[in-house]
Amino acid sequence: MEVQAVDYLAEERGKAAFDVxxxxxxxxxxxxxxxxxxxxxxxxxxxxxxxxxxxxxxxxxxxxxxxxxxxxxxxxxxxxxxxxxxxxxxxxxxxxxPSYVDLHWGMFIPAIKGQGTDEQQNKWLTLAYKMQIIGCYAQTELGHGSNVQGLETTATFDPKSDEFVIHSPTLTSSKWWPGGLGKVSTHAVVYARLITDGQDHGVHGFIVQLRSLDDHSPLPGITVGDIGTKFGNGAYNTMDNGVLQFDHVRIPRDQMLMRLSKVTREGKYLHSDVPRQLVYGTMVYVRQTIVADASIALSRAVCIAVRYSAIRRQFGSQDGRPESQVIDYKTQQNRLFPLLASAYAFRFVGEWLKWLYADVMQRLQASDFSTLSEAHACTAGLKSLTTSITADGIEECRKLCGGHGYLCSSGLPELFAVYVPSCTYEGDNVVLLLQVARFLVKTVSRLGSGKKPLGTTAYMGRVEHLMQCRSDVRKAEDWLNPSAILEAFEARAIRMAVSCAQNIGKASSPEEGFSELSADLVEAAVAHCQLIIVSKFIEKVQGDVDGQGVKEQLQILCNIYALSLLHKHLGDFLSTSCITPNQGALANDQLRALYSQLRPNAIALVDAFNYTDHYLGSVLGRYDGNVYPHLYEAALKDPLNDSVVPEGYDAHIKPVLKQRFRVSRL
Amino acid sequence: MEVQAVDYLAEERGKAAFDVxxxxxxxxxxxxxxxxxxxxxxxxxxxxxxxxxxxxxxxxxxxxxxxxxxxxxxxxxxxxxxxxxxxxxxxxxxxxxPSYVDLHWGMFIPAIKGQGTDEQQNKWLTLAYKMQIIGCYAQTELGHGSNVQGLETTATFDPKSDEFVIHSPTLTSSKWWPGGLGKVSTHAVVYARLITDGQDHGVHGFIVQLRSLDDHSPLPGITVGDIGTKFGNGAYNTMDNGVLQFDHVRIPRDQMLMRLSKVTREGKYLHSDVPRQLVYGTMVYVRQTIVADASIALSRAVCIAVRYSAIRRQFGSQDGRPESQVIDYKTQQNRLFPLLASAYAFRFVGEWLKWLYADVMQRLQASDFSTLSEAHACTAGLKSLTTSITADGIEECRKLCGGHGYLCSSGLPELFAVYVPSCTYEGDNVVLLLQVARFLVKTVSRLGSGKKPLGTTAYMGRVEHLMQCRSDVRKAEDWLNPSAILEAFEARAIRMAVSCAQNIGKASSPEEGFSELSADLVEAAVAHCQLIIVSKFIEKVQGDVDGQGVKEQLQILCNIYALSLLHKHLGDFLSTSCITPNQGALANDQLRALYSQLRPNAIALVDAFNYTDHYLGSVLGRYDGNVYPHLYEAALKDPLNDSVVPEGYDAHIKPVLKQRFRVSRL
Structure with a gap:
């Protein structure tokens, strides 16, 4: 590895008040x-x-x-x-x-694991683990995304040959988007409407071979290709997201994934006794990894922006001394530090989700489905919230790096472009929040029933207190009290949910009310999910934390996370009368004080992510802070700098300068 | 032009209640x-x-x-x-x-017009108008952006030879970013510190030839190149943003732009009697065009998202009928319609800024500088606000198009990537808002002096009323009253400004207070600028508007613009007690009703932008709504689809499938 000749951030690192x-x-x-x-x-x-x-x-x-x-x-x-x-x-x-490998390991194999019978797993996973076949996950279609039930591809059972006929009946039924499909995968798990004897049994999964294992050419009846360039330089253009059409492609009956339901030799459709709820377990798993990835992506962006903000100087020069580091400006801190705090918050809620997944799976195996809908809503909401904030946060970090953040050598454009599809895949973020809201409204409606709300909705059990409590914060420091924060967030969340439920009650029908008020419901869902993250952060800080000064730093980050949310959503807290305008102002005062406490530790807090310069991929975020020579060096690598006079000079510049076509009246 | 065989949006167009x-x-x-x-x-x-x-x-x-x-x-x-x-x-x-042409006509020529003497204009503009020379604008440096006074490049007068010596003393003094510089421009207006007889007179402009007019090679002492790839596919990568270093490059004395100040043959530095305030006139001009461009960029994105939202169907299928158009979902409307309204709002405030610029120039020529600081603050703030909302709005429109918005063929990725630098160039958006805030605080401090605040700050003259008024809205429809909206926005803006001014007064020094409270000051500036846009929209609607039903549509858009802002910034309105929580809820109810009124007119309202399919550059935004076949067609053009089996198959896929390196313990 390169010898680090300088460390322009050494002084910053020396300021840290904790064990990195x-x-x-x-x-x-x-x-x-x-x-x-x-x-x-x-x-x-x-x-x-x-x-x-x-x-x-x-x-x-x-x-x-x-x-x-x-x-x-x-x-x-x-x-x-x-x-x-x-x-x-x-x-x-x-x-x-991003590459086909991600889908092979992350979607194809898990789909077979989750939906294949033991024999199917035995056969296909053996091949897949050795990469003797390469698989992808073909669900979404050109005309159909979030609504899986709207898929058009058909898998019709032919009892004569004991085969399924996979077919794309329309243009909009073309499989569209699956990663690894366009150019690489030899096989796919294909989702199609199962039809037996003229009856539609809804969408099921099938293993379909796409390409010859001899020469990689598509098999008969299969039309496959790449769907074209996507957002950004590099980014997801490394992935062969694909389009796939079937013209009556036949597969053996045993390539339907039959763990949950099957078709017999005679063409009878039967459910197995494996609980269908297992599907939700997989969803919890996938979304938990997405939340973990959010904390990684956001922390990378924050690491770049924090380091560069300490290197970059602008304005404030007096008596010939250097200009001020931009990280010392309150406007910079006010945008950057809440994102740093969010990265840590997402990390800890992700850690907790890992536990939740294990807990859910243990219960499922014991046929205990009691926590499933709560866990499902919670992971849906956290997926939505963390990916939205991360996507916006990366772009904010890019802007915080000023003009140079717009250069690809800053690493931030690619980080944004490669990250932002998370807001859409595995459930569009707004659709997911509506699912959370539906769960919240249901929970509210049952509050009188005596059945206690569970897990992340347990606070709703204290509805009477939370509907009428008033924050007792009197001075700024009172906001450092975790119970003051928690109560404010709990009261806000439940009051928004209850208000939505009441307004829905006034509509001509619940569905009509839900649809009409869906924008409000989304806001209530956000309030609930923010509460989850805040409370898990507080739990983390209140637990065992090793290392000199570490707990104190986490405390500061936790408070910044909570109070910056409170300020951002002040309208919620005030309109529900959870706090007074004066208490809101005090929270803001406290937030500024917290920024000052964080400031000397900022560089060390991003060093703690332990990212290599290779992984960061950013000249601005270099560990040694030696930004400017490397920006220059990166620029020289551009293809346009291969020649001093550009290729197009003779054809397109010289004729302009030499007035080859001047007949203007300008 | 292509024959329009179908119009899938014909039914939508038929719903419009106004003369398109x-x-x-x-x-x-x-x-x-x-x-x-x-x-x-x-x-x-x-x-x-x-x-x-x-x-x-x-x-x-x-x-x-x-x-x-x-x-x-x-x-x-x-x-x-x-x-x-x-x-x-x-x-x-x-x-x-984007190309060098933009900088030649938009920056190089105007700089010479604004800062050159009559003789200089005569000589250089004659060449520039014919494009016998191509020019760019070399101001920012690798280490210096917003703070022009921090530039390091020097222009030292040598009285012996009657020349200036242009020099880059450090790496960070390299000119960096100028468009058209990297590969094309033959000349540049270069900003450098003027030094005569050892004395630094600050930053001035100089005309410097960069490349030979014979063979386009850089002149001696000049090192020039491209600064590398920027954010996004296509986008600004069509532009040769450049880097430039001078090694003691000599230019004749008469190539200093001498309209405002000059250096004599003897090396004396003198100011002319041309008012220096003219520079601000140029700034007002440039920012006015940026606001106009914001309305164009946002309207393009909105046009794409509105049309595609009417084509795309998802969920809600009953009895085998098609799924619902996504534009009918309230969550979609709640994100999309305020952006449609913003596009119109920005259009009209841009129109008004054109008038303001003419007014300012007229006054300047009559040596009336009274409105200059107000006009300067106002344009700075509107540049900041409109570009930020537009950049975020384009990305929001992209998300509103679901997965397909991530494809380059949707046009939205490139629109975003090419637009987003507007948030940083011509004044970083946060720095500009702080300038507005400084002006507001000053205006507040003078309110007692008897001097009436002017123009967009005239409302501050009614400070006594606005500090204590309470909104009299009692039912949702009361929010349709322009004066109810205006008063709420005025009260919010002035209360935030006054509160900032008071808090600054408590600090140990005004500068310290300003710095400590800068995040609050930014919010106060936003409130003031939003008021300007709302009030100009209301003025537009209240003026003469021709065409059947046109005024009614503008009224709806204006109300959506104002009430969606009110909801978004509810915390401001409540914490300053301008409205009550109940009035806030009524505004939200009214907003939903307005969405329903807008809905049937949505397609026609984006048709009114009159964009060709070429200009939109989006398969999703096609006029005829014939999206899916063209998405497919666009995909086929991708270079990866040149061959069915990808180029890398033999080298990189086959060895994996054929187990060339299998010794794993996986």
Whole structure:
């Protein structure tokens, strides 16, 4: 690795009032996790095949080919080094380039695991684990996204041949978006309407081979291709998101995924006795990983913006001294520090979701479905909230880096472009919030029934108190009291939910009311989800935390997270009379004081993420702060700088300057 | 032009309750303006050289070369057709591709006009108007952006040779960002610290030749290149933003722009008697065009999202009927319609700013500087507000198009990437709001002095009433009363400004207080600027508006604009006690009713922008709504679809499938 000749951030690092190494462990979740991540990150960073600093300059084909090369190389290294599953997964993460591999491991294999019978798993997973087949997950269609029940592709059982006929009846039924489909996958889990004997049984999953294992050409009846360029330089253009049409493609009956329901040789459709709720378990799992990824993506952006804000100087020069570091401006802190706090908040709520998933699965196996709808609503809401804030937060960090944030060498444009689809996939964020709202309204309606609300809705059990309580904050520091914060957030959330439920009650029908008030319902759902994150952050801080000064820093971050939300959503808190305007102003005063406490620790708090310069991929976010020479160096690599006089000079510049077509009346 | 075989939006168009052609005139500003725009847009759309549908797939060199080709072709057509200046400018706009031409006409020529003496203008503009020289505007440096006074480049007068020596003393003094600099410009207006006889006179402008007019090679002492890839596909990568270093480059003394101050043959530095305030006139001009551009960019995004929302169907299918159009969902309306209203609001405030600029210039020529600081603050604030909302609004429109909005063929990724630098250039948006805030605090402090506040701050003259008034809204419809809206916005703005001023007064010094409270000051500035836009929209609606039903539609849009802001910033209105929580809820009820009124007119309201499919550049926003076949067609053009089996198959996919390196313990 490169020798670090300078450290322009050394002085900043010296200011930290806490043990950075201990904070690294807190961030990583455990000493073991930190060690593995650190080792894998360095392994990737030191391998020339995994370099990515010219990625944003490549044309589509070159880019895609390079991704294939990296994916193959990663697989080679994983095998050569006999990496464990944990190590292999981290290595793939640090390669940091979307590819077919993500869908193979992250969607194709889990779908077979979750929906395949034991025999099916035995057959297909054996091949998939060795990558003797490569799979993708073909659900969404050109005309159908969030509403899975609207899919048009059909799988019609032909009892004569004991086969399913997979068919795309319309243009809009073309499978559209599946990653890895366009150019690479040999197989797919395809979702299609199951039809037996003229009867439509709804959408089911089928394993379909797409390409020849001999020469990779598409099999008969299959039309497949790439869906074209997507947002941003590099970014998701490394992925072959694909389009797929079936012209009466036949597959054996045993390639329907039959764990939950099956079709017999005679064409009878039967449900198994495996609980269908297991599907929700998978959803909880997938969304939990999305929340964890949100904290990673946001922390990368924040790391870049915090470091560069300490290097960049602007205005405030007096007596010939250097200008002020932009991180010292309150406007910069007011935008940046809540995002830093959010990164930590999302990390901890993600950690808790991991626990929740384990808990849900344990219960499911014991046929206890009591917590499922609460867990489902909670993960849906947290997926929505964390991905929205992260996408906006990355773009905010980019703006906080001023003009240079617009350069691809800042790393931020690509980080944004590659992250932002999370707001849409695995459930559009607004649709998900409406699901949360539906759950909240239902919970409110049952409050009188004596049945106690569970888990993250437990606070609703204290409805009587929360509907009428008044915050007793009298001075700014009172807002440092976790119970003052919690009560305000709980009161706000329940009052918004109750108000929605009451207004729905006034409508001609509940469905009509729900639809008419859906914008308000979304806001109530946000309030509930923010409460979850705040309360999990408080729990984390109140638990055991090792390391000198670490707990104090987390306390500051937690308060910044909560009070900045309170300020941002002041209208909610005031309109529900949870707090008074004066208490709102006091919260704001306290927030400013917290920014001053955070300021000297800011660099160390982003160092605690332990990201390599390779992984960050940002000249502005370099560990050593040596920004300007490297911005220059990065610029020189642009293809346009291959020649001093541009290629188009003779054809398109000279004729202008030499007046070849001057007949104007200008 | 292509024959329109279908119109899937015909039914939507039939619902409109107003004269779309009349609205087109309102949007364009005049019948003449509409006619010229329409003619130029069609001219560009029908010329194959100006096609842009594969732009996002091109590599940097190919892209840049294609831009040079378009720029030369546009110049050729402008000359051949003997276009007027107005026509030429519109043609360039509809080519819709950033290039050196923008800086030549938009910055280089105006700088010489504004800062050059009559002789200088005579000499240089003659060449520039014919494009015998191509110029750019070299101000920002690698280490210096917003703070012009921090620039490091020097221009030292050498009395022996009667020349200036232009020099870049450090790496951070490299000129960095100027558009057109990297590869094309032959000349630049360079900003440098003027030094005579060892004395630093601050930053001044100089005309410097960069490249040979014979062979385009950089002149001795000049190092110049491109600064590399920027955010997004296509987008600003068509522009050669450049880096420039001077090694003691000598220019004749008469190439200093000497309208405001000059250096004599003897090396004496003298001010002319031309008022320096003229510089502010230029700023007002530039920012006025930025506000006009904001309404264009936002309306393009909104047009795409509105049309596609009427085509896209999702959920809500009953009895086998089609799913619901997503535009009918309240959550969609709640995000989309305020942006549609904002596009109109920005259009009208931009129109008013054009008037303001003319007014300011007239006064300047009569040495009346009384309105200058108010006009300066007002344009700074409106630039900030409109560009921020537009950038966020484009991205919101992209999300409102679901997954397909992430495809480059939707047009939205490029629209976002090409627009978003407006938030940073010509004054960072937060820095500008602080300037507005400084002006507001000053205005508040003078309220007792008897001097009446002017123009957009005139309402502050009614401080006594506004500090204590209470809204008398009692039912939802009361919010349709313009004076109810205006008073609430005025009261909120002045109360926030006064509160900031009071809190600053408590600090140890005004500067310290201003700095500590800067986040609050930004919010106060936003409140003031929103009031300006709301009041100009109301004025527009209350003036003469021709066309059946047009005024009614504008009224609805105006109310949506104001009430959606009120809801978004409810915390401001409640914490300053301008309205009660109940009045806030009534505003929200009224807003929902307004959405229902707008809904049938939505398509016609975006048709009124009169954008060609070429200019929109979006498969999703097509006039005929024939989205899906064209999405498919666009996908097929991707370079990855040149071959069915991807180029990398043998090298990087086959070895994986064929287990060339399987020694894993996975």
């Amino acid at each position: 190494e201990a904070m690294k462990v807190v961030w990583a979740g455990s000493r073991h996790s930190l060690e593995v991540s650190d080792r894998m990150a360095r392994l990737v960073a030191s391998d020339p095949v995994f370099q990515k600093d010219t990625r944003t300059m490549l044309g589509r084909k070159e880019l895609f080919n390079n991704t294939l090369r990296k994916a193959a190389h990663a697989w080679k290294r994983i095998n050569e080094l006999r990496l464990t599953e944990e190590e292999a997964q981290k290595l793939r993460n640090f390669v940091d380039e | 052609e009349a609205m087109k005139v309102v949007w364009a500003g005049s019948r003449h303006s509409l006619e010229v725009s329409d003619r130029m847009a069609r001219l560009v759309a029908s010329d194959p050289v100006f096609q842009k549908d594969t732009r996002t797939m091109l590599g940097r060199k190919e892209l840049f070369n294609n831009t040079l080709r378009k720029a030369a072709h546009a110049w050729k057509r402008i000359n051949e057709l003997r276009l007027t200046e107005e026509e030429a400018q519109k043609l360039r706009n509809f080519v819709d591709e």
